[in-house]
Amino acid sequence: MTDPHTTKVLVIGYVWPEPRSSAASGHVMQILDVFLQQSWDVTFSSPASFGEQRADLTALGIREVPIELNNSSFDTFISELKPDIVLFDQFMMEEQFGWRVEKHCPDALRVLESCDLQSLRHARHQRLKERLKANDDNNDFHDLFAPALREEFEHMADTDLAKREVASFYRCDLTLLVSEVEIELLVEQFRIPRHLLHWNPLMVDLPDSAPVPFEARANFIHIGNFRHAPNWDAVLWLKTAIWPLIREQLPAAQLHIYGAYTPPKATALHNPAQGFHIMNWAEDALKVMSAARICLAPLRFGAGIKGKIVDAMLTGTPNVTTPVGAEAMHGEEPWPGAVTRTARDFADQAVQLHNDKALWLQAQANAQTLLASRYQQSLHGPALIQRLLDCQRDLASIRRDNFTGSMLRHHHHKSTQYMAQWIEAKNRLN
The missing domain is CATH 3.40.50.2000 (Glycogen Phosphorylase B;)
Incomplete structure (x- = not known):
């Protein structure tokens, strides 16, 4: 009783x-x-x-x-x-x-x-639609x-x-x-x-084990529920603008996109020849995030704070995002990756983080500091x-x-x- x-x-x-x-x-x-x-x-x-x-x-x-x-x-x-x-x-x-x-x-x-x-979130979505x-130039959203x-x-x-x-x-x-x-x-x-x-x-509780090291990781990852409009828009921007620019510099690069409630319009984007893989739902998001070298979060609109970026920090995975993705997430702390405003800059920063181990490790260290300062349960x-x-x-x-x-x-x-x-x-x- x-x-x-x-x-x-x-x-x-x-x-x-x-x-x-x-x-x-x-x-x-x-x-x-x-x-x-x-x-x-x-x-x-x-x-x-x-x-x-x-x-x-x-x-x-x-x-x-x-x-x-x-x-x-x-x-x-x-x-x-x-x-x-x-x-x-x-x-x-x-x-x-x-x-x-x-x-x-x-x-x-x-x-x-x-x-x-x-x-x-709705007002920002309407501005993006307009x-x-x-x-037709959907690569530059600086303003x-x-x-x-x-x-x-x-x-x-x-x-x-x-x-x-x-x-x-x-x-x-x-x-x-x-x-x-x-x-x-x-x-x-x-x-x-x-x-x-x-x-x-x-x-969140802070990780009690060391993250997967740089050499043991491969590929880029994006993760997000497809029913959430900002996530679907991010996948479209990746497909049409950002990923081709990354592949120009890394022809063998692979992008794995995970998300619950994957619709047919998303599976239609699956193209292994382009390294663009729609993986459907991830049973263990932290596990797949830990295996990736870089998390991509190209959010053109949205609100709140982003769970996928917190997951990236928990697993020591540097991320590249936009000002919308980083909004209200880091206070005065340095960002654990890169914050960008254009498709070209997004791709360049993603490639640089992917290739530069020292830069990657610094981003990972920033994530641990940020988790401890702002997200401890x-x-x-x-x-x-x-x-x-x-x-x-x-x-x-x-x-x-x-x-x-x-x-x-x-x-x-x-x-x-x-x-x-x-x-x-x-x-x-x-």
């Missing part, structure tokens, strides 16, 4: 976690692990169907409870569970279930986990990468997605963000109070727990001072509640 004083946590997931398929799910699993280390009682629920590679949460001692959208059965479930903390995984879950949580468990701390700022449509925060805000502010997402941040008692850049954007441009946000990057896990406990203690004052959030909850929850009840009634008739 659960100790009545044990903190109860309900996590409402957009999907069931697949940590071997996406960094977003990996971050959720890291947060769950932090909760379990506190011996908290954790329940995970989601309205999504089970994915191919979902984690076995029950083996970790986490209760799994499927839930339905627009169904009052959730009201009974949460009323009986009586969680102390409810964590919404992505803002859409807060939109759907926030009003039910507030109605039936008003004293529960409501926390939102944002793996990336989706409205920022750029590609207007200019597109990482503009000032004010410019990012101007591209986002009028979008429905930004209004929904930022409103959800206000409605919650605390929002977890992986990117310091996104925190600054929200505070400086969207005027969200800083005390409603908490920096919680990817949290032993630092960020306790900081997260302390922040949650502080918020629980000060919950009344947090909510009183967040009048904008209270106002948004009042209007949003009423409209969402009536819509959900209408949909549920309509479903009964059908």
